[in-house]
Amino acid sequence: MVGAIKQNETSSKVHPLKFALWLIIVSIIMMFAAWTSAYIVRKEEGNWLDFSLPGNLIVNTVIIVISSVFMQLAYGAAKKDELAKLKLYLIGTFVAGLGFLLGQWQAWSDLVDRKIFFGGSDSNPSGSFLYVLTGVHGFHLITGLIFVLIVLISSHQFKVHSRNMLRIELCTTYWHFLGALWVYLFAFLSMNH
Amino acid sequence: MASTDISLTHDVHHAHDDHDHDHHDQHFIFKYIFSQDHKVIAKQFLITGIIWAFIGGALSTIFRLQLGWPQATYDWLEPILGKWIEGGKLSPEFFLSLVTMHGTIMVFFVLTAGLSGTFSNFLIPLQIGARDMASGFLNMLSYWFFFLSSVIMFLSLFLETGPASAGWTIYPPLSALPQAIPGSGTGMTMWIVSMAFFIVSSLLGSVNYITTVINLRTKGMSMTKLPLTIWAFFLTAVLGVLSFPVLFSCVLLLLFDRSFGTSFYLSEIYVAGEALSNVGGSPILFQHLFWFLGHPEVYIVILPGFGIVSEIIATNARKPIFGYRAMIGSMLGISLLSFIVWAHHMFVSGMNPFLGSVFMFLTLIIAVPSAVKVFNWLATLWRGNIVFTVPMLFSIGFVSLFISGGLTGIILGNSTLDIQFHNTYFVVAHFHLVMASSAFFGLFAGVYHWYPKMFGRMMDDKLGYIHFWLTFIGVYMVFMPMHYVGIAGFPRRYYSWTSFELFSKFADLNMYISLAAVIAWLAQFIFAFNFFYSMFRGRRATQNPWRSTTLEWTTPVNPGHGNWPGAIPTVYRWPYDYSKPGAADDFIPQHIPYSETASSNLPHEKDLA
Numbered sequence: 196m197v198g199a200i201k202q203n204e205t206s207s208k209v210h211p212l213k214f215a216l217w218l219i220i221v222s223i224i225m226m227f228a229a230w231t232s233a234y235i236v237r238k239e240e241g242n243w244l245d246f247s248l249p250g251n252l253i254v255n256t257v258i259i260v261i262s263s264v265f266m267q268l269a270y271g272a273a274k275k276d277e278l279a280k281l282k283l284y285l286i287g288t289f290v291a292g293l294g295f296l297l298g299q300w301q302a303w304s305d306l307v308d309r310k311i312f313f314g315g316s317d318s319n320p321s322g323s324f325l326y327v328l329t330g331v332h333g334f335h336l337i338t339g340l341i342f343v344l345i346v347l348i349s350s351h352q353f354k355v356h357s358r359n360m361l362r363i364e365l366c367t368t369y370w371h372f373l374g375a376l377w378v379y380l381f382a383f384l385s386m387n388h
Numbered sequence: 389m390a391s392t393d394i395s396l397t398h399d400v401h402h403a404h405d406d407h408d409h410d411h412h413d414q415h416f417i418f419k420y421i422f423s424q425d426h427k428v429i430a431k432q433f434l435i436t437g438i439i440w441a442f443i444g445g446a447l448s449t450i451f452r453l454q455l456g457w458p459q460a461t462y463d464w465l466e467p468i469l470g471k472w473i474e475g476g477k478l479s480p481e482f483f484l485s486l487v488t489m490h491g492t493i494m495v496f497f498v499l500t501a502g503l504s505g506t507f508s509n510f511l512i513p514l515q516i517g518a519r520d521m522a523s524g525f526l527n528m529l530s531y532w533f534f535f536l537s538s539v540i541m542f543l544s545l546f547l548e549t550g551p552a553s554a555g556w557t558i559y560p561p562l563s564a565l566p567q568a569i570p571g572s573g574t575g576m577t578m579w580i581v582s583m584a585f586f587i588v589s590s591l592l593g594s595v596n597y598i599t600t601v602i603n604l605r606t607k608g609m610s611m612t613k614l615p616l617t618i619w620a621f622f623l624t625a626v627l628g629v630l631s632f633p634v635l636f637s638c639v640l641l642l643l644f645d646r647s648f649g650t651s652f653y654l655s656e657i658y659v660a661g662e663a664l665s666n667v668g669g670s671p672i673l674f675q676h677l678f679w680f681l682g683h684p685e686v687y688i689v690i691l692p693g694f695g696i697v698s699e700i701i702a703t704n705a706r707k708p709i710f711g712y713r714a715m716i717g718s719m720l721g722i723s724l725l726s727f728i729v730w731a732h733h734m735f736v737s738g739m740n741p742f743l744g745s746v747f748m749f750l751t752l753i754i755a756v757p758s759a760v761k762v763f764n765w766l767a768t769l770w771r772g773n774i775v776f777t778v779p780m781l782f783s784i785g786f787v788s789l790f791i792s793g794g795l796t797g798i799i800l801g802n803s804t805l806d807i808q809f810h811n812t813y814f815v816v817a818h819f820h821l822v823m824a825s826s827a828f829f830g831l832f833a834g835v836y837h838w839y840p841k842m843f844g845r846m847m848d849d850k851l852g853y854i855h856f857w858l859t860f861i862g863v864y865m866v867f868m869p870m871h872y873v874g875i876a877g878f879p880r881r882y883y884s885w886t887s888f889e890l891f892s893k894f895a896d897l898n899m900y901i902s903l904a905a906v907i908a909w910l911a912q913f914i915f916a917f918n919f920f921y922s923m924f925r926g927r928r929a930t931q932n933p934w935r936s937t938t939l940e941w942t943t944p945v946n947p948g949h950g951n952w953p954g955a956i957p958t959v960y961r962w963p964y965d966y967s968k969p970g971a972a973d974d975f976i977p978q979h980i981p982y983s984e985t986a987s988s989n990l991p992h993e994k995d996l997a
Contacts, residue, residue, distance in 0.1 A: 314649030316665035
């Protein structure tokens with residue numbers, strides 16, 4: 196098997212780890228598909244608290260898109276062996292990702308200030324769903340940040356360059372997915388508020 | 389990926405070279421415990437699964453005692469069950485725990501992890517011609533997450549308030565409110581935590597199985613030359629990747645309802661005259677989410693059986709499998725349909741009747757691919773030179789059980805009939821035949837058939853035959869009468885019916901079922917003895933004891949790390965060249981090129997390699 200991977204001659208012409216990552220992405224999609232469809236079903240049943248989304252979510256969306264752009268630039272830099280740029284862009288990705296998380300935290304504080312709670316006697320599923328969707332996405336974003344950090348560290352060890360792209364390819368795919376997932380969630384939430 | 393520094397598999401030989409003084413211990417630990425070799429991981433899954441099966445079977449035996457002899461006293465069980473026996477009687481809460489844990493253990497820990505985990509791990513690399521799984525490390529993690537989840541579930545059996553007891557389907561509000569039933573306290577929390585780890589394990593496993601099947605097939609092994617076992621494991625893994633995350637979503641919300649005061653599934657509830665603050669939730673939402681996993685889950689349980697049985701029937705009937713492509717097509721059809729029929733578990737939940745009829749229609753369509761499969765198995769057996777080995781008997785038993793249980797599926801799939809049958813023993817009889825017993829027969833068939841490849845020795849035939857006949861007759865003795873009990877209206881999960889005069893005339897029948905259940909359970913100890921005894925004292929196996937065509941029989945009797953000592957064989961033909969006219973032998977293995985079998989080649993095969 197090791198031989199097969201070294202020659203990049205797998206029966207699908209795709210590296211197994213890339214393939215596995217896509218399958219993991221599919222399973223994450225299924226999780227959120229379950230919640231967003233549950234959201235719709237539950238909303239239809241009534242007894243649904245209507246409230247406006249925290250205002251800064253649109254800012255967060257812009258930030259995460261910017262982080263994706265940085266990630267893509269980092270990928271391009273690695274491909275062209277521009278290692279200094281690569282590190283810079285990866286730091287950009289990481290900082291923007293961190294900024295997004297802080298922004299989400301801010302959105303939660305905003306909700307709490309408006310007395311829209313996750314649980315307790317005053318809570319309504321419409322608010323709880325918002326916390327679950329943003330919370331679980333945030334959790335996955337933290338795993339993404341750890342991945343970016345790993346790539347950043349290995350780029351300092353000269354392990355990320357044009358002939359060693361697997362790690363950053365995987366990271367780019369995952370990071371773009373997390374960004375796209377948030378854009379989907381934001382669009383979904385905006386349409387339902 | 390010429391110079392990638394991510395090592396996909398830990399190469400054991402390297403670790404071996406730079407050993408130090410404690411090399412011997414390390415050797416053992418990494419070879420048998422934290423192993424990344426798919427064959428060892430498969431055996432770990434198998435043995436853990438067997439242990440779970442005996443626990444699950446013991447639980448059902450205890451509750452069958454209660455159902456069969458409701459007036460008896462059970463002081464003699466006190467040494468084992470302790471406080472669960474109150475004044476010589478099983479406590480009713482404990483009865484519900486038994487039912488719940490029996491279901492959970494059998495469905496998830498035995499027939500999902502024990503079955504898929506064992507055979508997907510063992511057979512995928514061996515039958516597609518790969519050195520190991522795509523990621524040995526993730527594969528190892530998959531087992532250890534399963535182990536962790538097993539430990540948590542096992543420990544929950546010893547809680548003072550008891551393990552989860554809201555049924556394996558853990559419907560809220562019963563499962564969400566600790567004040568509703570003792571088992572919904574810590575026991576339920578541990579159930580959820582354990583299942584979360586289980587889902588992680590299952591996902592890691594499935595991701596690996598799919599990746600391996602797609603990426604690491606040997607030269608010549610196209611998707612249409614794959615043995616049906618691999619197709620079955622592949623589709624099982626696809627179902628797992630798509631459905632288990634939904635169960636995760638589902639139980640995460642339940643966890644929030646239980647521990648963080650949200651109201652996803654709870655609304656307007658009074659417990660002991662006290663109103664709860666939860667408003668706005670919907671318990672039906674839980675059922676939708678749960679059964680979106682729950683229905684594919686029954687196919688996750690049965691599909692590996694389909695594959696194993698197809699393979700064993702073709703081998704032992706010495707005939708090509710009838711309708712190879714139809715077999716693949718029907719498995720694809722069943723996999724697809726499994727995702728759009730979930731609400732047939734909810735016909736009486738107050739769902740819109742129109743929606744019910746849509747789900748009924750889709751459900752009944754499943755009869756078509758299932759019938760295709762049954763027809764093909766029977767057509768394969770038809771006029772074959774059948775060799776009645778033990779795995780063959782279990783495979784034929786599988787087909788028999790699948791037919792018997794499948795027929796009642798057509799009855800239950802009708803939403804109108806379900807009004808009468810819902811939650812009666814008719815349902816219990818149906819799914820125990822078509823899903824539980826069948827899958828167990830598939831598991832047994834697989835163990836007997838691939839035992840020589842796993843341990844290099846044969847299991848004892850005579851004990852195998854005794855095991856088969858006792859189990860086969862036992863299973864029918866348990867579940868056939870259960871249909872009558874169900875038609876009479878006995879609801880499932882009831883502790884006792886002695887207060888209903890109507891049911892008293894069925895007391896004998898219930899006693900009969902219980903007696904059969906105890907016998908069938910005891911018969912499994914013959915299997916356990918045979919399994920462990922043969923590991924050390926069994927007759928030594930030859931390289932290809934069943935004269936089979938697939939690649940795993942081209943490896944040495946005890947395949948080492950990497951499976952084939954030399955190059956991986958190239959595949960030239962499909963896996964079912966049995967009794968080909970003109971051939972010297974009655975089987976031609978997949979790695980024999982057509983150029984070597986001129987006498988048996990069909991006209992279109994003459995020019996092939």
